[in-house]
Amino acid sequence: MNAARHYIALDLGAGSGRAMLGTYDGKSLTLQEAHRFPNDPVALPDGFYWDVLRIFGELKLGLMKTAEISGGKPDGLAIDTWGVDYALLDKSGRMLANPHNYRDPRTDGVMDTAFNRMSREEIFGSTGIQFMQINTLYQLLSQVIQEDASLAAAERLLMIPDLLNYWLTGIQVSESSIASTSQCYNPIANDWADDVLVAMNIPRKLFPEIVNPGTVLGSLRGEISEDLGIGNTPVIAAGSHDTASAVAAVPLTGEGEAYLSSGTWSLLGMEIDSPAINEDSLRYNFTNEVGVEKTIRLLKNISGLWIIQEMRRVWTAAGETISYDGMADMAEMAEPFKHFIDNDDPSFMPPGDMPSRIARYCERTNQAVPEERGAIIRAAFESLVFKYRLVTDLLERITGRSIHTIHIVGGGTRNTFLNQWAASATGRTIKTGPSEATATGNIITQMLATGEISSLAEGRDIIRASFPSETFEPRDTGEWDEAYERYLRITGLHI
Secondary structure: OOOOEEEEEEEEOOOEEEEEEEEEOOOOEEEEEEEEEEOOOEEEOOEEEOOHHHHHHHHHHHHHHHHHHHOOOOOEEEEEEOOOOEEEEOOOOOEOOOOEOOOOHHHOOHHHHHHHHOOHHHHHHHHOOOOOOOOHHHHHHHHHHOOOHHHHHOOEEEEHHHHHHHHHHOOOOEEHHHHOOOOOEEOOOOEEOHHHHHHHOOOHHHOOOEEOOOEEEEEOOHHHHHHHOOOOOEEEEOOOEHHHHHHHOOOOOOOOEEEEEEOOEEEEEEEEOOOOOOHHHHHOOOEEEEOHHHOEEEEEEEEOOHHHHHHHHHHHHOOOOOOHHHHHHHHHHOOOOOOOOOOOOHHHOOOOOHHHHHHHHHHHOOOOOOOOHHHHHHHHHHHHHHHHHHHHHHHHHHHOOOOOEEEEEOHHHHOHHHHHHHHHHHOOEEEEOOOOHHHHHHHHHHHHHOOOOOOHHHHHHHHHHHOOOOEEOOOOHHHHHHHHHHHHHHHOOOO
């Protein structure tokens, strides 16, 4: 029997980061968390930033701890992170400033300026990306408008995982799945969208060579390898966008299946062979992002558990500790179908007092204002699963394919009542798992890169054999259907 293989997944979310050890024994894959740390943005007088230097230090600590557990030199390591954010480097490769957080208000109103320079139709035709003010394109355009000195001095732009890979290896490239989140990338050409960059007056020289998921970038820099005691470990470009890695871990089996990566953001979509850049995908604001094995992730970004997380943060800051399980219990006990919100309304984008914002949303949409906490929490959860139904119905329209099953992966799979609500609201079968989808997909892509497996399909077979799954079928569909029609009327959303 061959010796077990060990892979390190450095998984960075918008709220926390961790180092995971994946061990493959030739039949199944097991995961072990070696290190976890908070990833809190920093509010300064001039903006909202990521503390990327501390992040890099935590990743190095995670590498050291993970290597100790594995008992020797790992067979590979890879980084995945959230999308859209970036750092600028000077000609010597020095970072010019800490990266801004995508929720920074510097992009307020910038999309309108962009559309004066290039129409929505032209931008979408070149990039196929959902219009969101957080996108890299609008962050860069805000720097152009402000005549930002760091942009003028910059010689290179690196997305967050590309930056961290550069610090580990000394190699400056961009991996295609993370590049595709920027709205500066053309998924048909697999290259930067030069026409968009020219229209926005964004310097083309900033953008590095693009490599595909599963590319071995190189080895750890000598001083890092020596410092951490983990040898000449290969650094691999996995699906560097965390959703690309999560989707790689979805145990899809064929037609009629969609995926939902559930966390702070909910990413709901289908895996297709080529970009769906057409009138419907533009009208309904869907995105075409790159996946593993040159697949396309046709999906929509939905504000997922963000509102729930912010509620808990606000109440905790006020000295009232409420667990997520406690919030779920309060939601389940509250009266159903009383209040609805559009979770993606701009008022819910910045951090802040979500209970008050939900009350104001209900007031301005002529609904009764929820007063009890359970009612407020239930409004957010119910509205979220109704948004799942809307997006699933839109996916069917765009692709012409019927969807009977939605695979939910990620941390949200642990929320059993929400999974049941999703089944009842959407009228589709829900299958869950793996819960650690991002790290799992990261490791599966490393196994592809090192030749341990020969295809993504083989990797998904391993995932099915390694991790449990639950199935949820729709219940009380008549009540949910009636409530869904009210949700659409109140929010103004429609197909």
